[in-house]
Amino acid sequence: MGEAISTSEVLTATGIDLSYGEQLAVSDAHLSISRGEVAAITGQSGSGKSSLLYCLAGVLPPARGQVRFEGQSLGDLTDDEISELRRERFGFVFQYGELLPELTIEENTALPLRLAGQRKRPALAAAGEVLSRLGLGELRERRPSQVSGGQNQRVAVARALVHRPAVVFADEPTGSLDSANASAVLKEFLGLARSQGTAVILVTHDPTVAAQADSHYTMSDGVLTPQGAV
């Protein structure tokens, strides 16, 4: 299987190095992810997981190596093109969701569509649909402060998936939740991503979270090692 050339690869990284001054945070990383695949990256605090994610998402340019999205090298794109790619083809989920407190749940969820230029009414309708799929339809009009932590995190998931991105980057997406809530949110997140063919790169400290992925990499002192299928 390893020899087969996959036509469904969405994101590939080859020989990525990233440094902060003298500090080498990522060293010669290779990674490839296909449509609808969930890849987990585990490793200790400070091992370089977030730094790798920033490179893969085009947030930080690598000092060496290449990241390709759908065959196109991110290094060949202008800043504006990378911003557009991040806005329209990528989604992001972080540990605390990071919703905007002044917007409703529905408006928060619709944000990627609005930023991509979609009109308010269809954007809110699409947001309502994803929220319903995650069991949050009733909470549409509330603000983030008026829902629970687990619900906030589900909204962050809805927002990351609403524009049907090719890749979602998730950095400890359930790290702020208790374990029962974390596993429920994760299950819904990965289920919805897989159903729409979105690839997920999932950074986590938690081996039980990684066990739900299709592929697993470990990171140690900036070195990424594939663990094969899990």
Ligand SMILES: Nc1ncnc2c1ncn2[C@@H]1O[C@H](COP(=O)(O)OP(=O)(O)OP(=O)(O)O)[C@@H](O)[C@H]1O
């Ligand atoms: N902006 C920065 N400037 C300098 N050094 C940094 C910066 N960001 C991270 N580092 C260093 O780079 C290394 C990798 O950090 P990174 O945040 O990628 O690790 P991580 O595995 O994501 O850690 P955690 O699990 O704690 O989030 C660490 O030694 C960290 O101290």
